Amino acid sequence: MEIVLEQMGADLELAGYAERTRATYLRAVEALAIFHGRSPAVMGQPELREWVGHLAGRGLSAQRRRQHHAALRFLYARTLGRPELTAFLSWPRDSERLSPVLAPAEIERLLRTLRVPKYRVFFTLLYATGLRLREACLLETRDIDAVRGIIRVRHGKGRQERVVMLSVRLLGILRAYWRFERPSAPWLFASSRGTPLNAEVARRALKRAAAELGLAVHVTPRLLRHCFATHLLEAGTDLRVIQALLGHRSIRTTARYARVSTELISRTESPIDWLQSVG
Numbered sequence: 001m002e003i004v005l006e007q008m009g010a011d012l013e014l015a016g017y018a019e020r021t022r023a024t025y026l027r028a029v030e031a032l033a034i035f036h037g038r039s040p041a042v043m044g045q046p047e048l049r050e051w052v053g054h055l056a057g058r059g060l061s062a063q064r065r066r067q068h069h070a071a072l073r074f075l076y077a078r079t080l081g082r083p084e085l086t087a088f089l090s091w092p093r094d095s096e097r098l099s100p101v102l103a104p105a106e107i108e109r110l111l112r113t114l115r116v117p118k119y120r121v122f123f124t125l126l127y128a129t130g131l132r133l134r135e136a137c138l139l140e141t142r143d144i145d146a147v148r149g150i151i152r153v154r155h156g157k158g159r160q161e162r163v164v165m166l167s168v169r170l171l172g173i174l175r176a177y178w179r180f181e182r183p184s185a186p187w188l189f190a191s192s193r194g195t196p197l198n199a200e201v202a203r204r205a206l207k208r209a210a211a212e213l214g215l216a217v218h219v220t221p222r223l224l225r226h227c228f229a230t231h232l233l234e235a236g237t238d239l240r241v242i243q244a245l246l247g248h249r250s251i252r253t254t255a256r257y258a259r260v261s262t263e264l265i266s267r268t269e270s271p272i273d274w275l276q277s278v279g
Contacts, residue, residue: 001030001033001038001039001040004029004039004040004041004075004079004080005026005029005030007079008025008026008029008074008075008078008079009022009026011074011078011079012025012026012074015074015078016159018158018159020134024067024071025067025070025071025074025075026071028067028068028071028072029071029072029075031068032048032051032072035051035054036050036051040075040076040080041080043085044085045085045088048072048085048086048088049088052068052069052072052089055068062092062093065092066091066092069086069089069091069092072086072089073086073089100217100218100223101226101227101230101231102215102217102219102223102227104231106215107127107224107227109213110123110206110209110210110213110215110219111123111124111127113209113210113212113213114205114206114209116205117177117180117181118177118181118183118189118197119202119205119206119209121173121174121177121189122136122189122197122202123202123206123221123224124170124173125139125170125173125174126221126224126225126228127224127227127228128167128169128170128228129151129164129165129166129170129228129245130164130225130228130229130232130245130246131153131164131225132156132157132221132222132225132247133199133202133203133221133222134155134199135153135155135156135157136189136197137189137196137197137198137199137202138154138155138187138196139151139153139187139188139189140154140186140187140188141178141185141186141187141188142186143188144166144171144174144188145166146166146171149165149166149167149168149171150163150164150165150166151163151164151165151166153247156247157247158249160247160249162244162245162247164245165245174188202221203220203221206219206220206221207219207220225246226257229242229245229246229254229257230257232245233257239251239254239255239257242254242257
């Protein structure tokens, strides 16, 4: 089993997969081996079908199951050279549930509730730019381009770099924070040990603030990113621009925000409003 994991790890690195993705795939394959009590190298399709059924029965999210499926496909296609064993796999789809959105006033109250300046500024930046949690944790001071009014995102998902807007107001907030906090170089947000801000520590700070505020929805860093996109859409920002800001490869991913924006729906005229002689 160890030989299979070592070879798969080397293959993933050679293929250019990010460190976190490599670790996720290797854990998935290790879980498969533990489930059956033997190496995946000696398994056949019946064992894989049983494993996939087990995953489906555990109630995992579609995203988590996709990670397991992708790990299986890579293992058997790239490392073991037996792609036919995973030919039966289908791609689990996300449900069409509408995600909650906080109103701008609720966002403002939430940010004010974060009393530690570092976390208040950190999550202000998340809402102001739509960055993912990890992307924000890995920001460096050199990524802030005050002259051009942009922030460079050099640690985007899938190693894709992009830029997002840097508003004058956010720049002022960051400068005040910098004078007060002086984080360890080169990080914009650092831990007490001088390392990048720990994502889980930041997540817990946001959770405490939401609990103190008594918000009815489940507040996460991802929700702030969701609100960023939805509020931009409601303000009339083109969907293609939002796609670029979020770092989505497909416009279909960004288009889901058009489905959840009730404000946009309520402002849309019905064709009956254009008729003159009805009613």
